[in-house]
Amino acid sequence: MSRDNKPTGPSQRMLRVGELVRHALAAMFARGEVEDDALRGAVVTVPEVRMTPDLKLANVYIMPLGGERAEEVVAALNRHRKFIRGQVAPQISMKYAPDVRFYVDDTFEEASRIDALLRSDKVRQDLEGDEDGDVE
CATH class of the missing domain: 3.30.300.20 (K homology (KH) domain)
Incomplete structure (x- = not known):
């Protein structure tokens, strides 16, 4: 410390x-x-x-x-x-x-998990919404 x-x-x-x-x-x-x-x-x-x-x-x-x-x-x-x-x-x-x-x-496994999350439809939808200027 x-x-x-x-x-x-x-x-x-x-x-x-x-x-x-x-x-x-x-x-x-x-x-x-x-x-x-x-x-x-x-x-x-x-x-x-x-x-x-x-x-x-x-x-x-x-x-x-x-x-x-x-x-x-x-x-x-x-x-x-x-x-x-x-x-x-x-x-x-x-x-x-x-x-x-x-x-x-387990860092490789964790990185793969994060990568899969980032490529998921839900995240992609959120990112595409941000590009159009949509703000919640």
């Missing part, structure tokens, strides 16, 4: 460490270092990593290619959290390696 009690976004340090963790995880997944039946054949992307202010926890948002079996992939990654943490630690050069927790990234 800032001095006037308004919430602030993540600090530069949180963003920088999150990006380091994201790159380390993406490289690790690309090499297929985590062995689990649920991960076999899955191409996992890491769109975002959010660090806690104390940098002790990395909330990792992932999405398998095509969004298929997302919950299953997240469960598998969470089962291997300790191994993953051990693999990431040497790559980020910090005194303590953050714990990692994996979540399904």
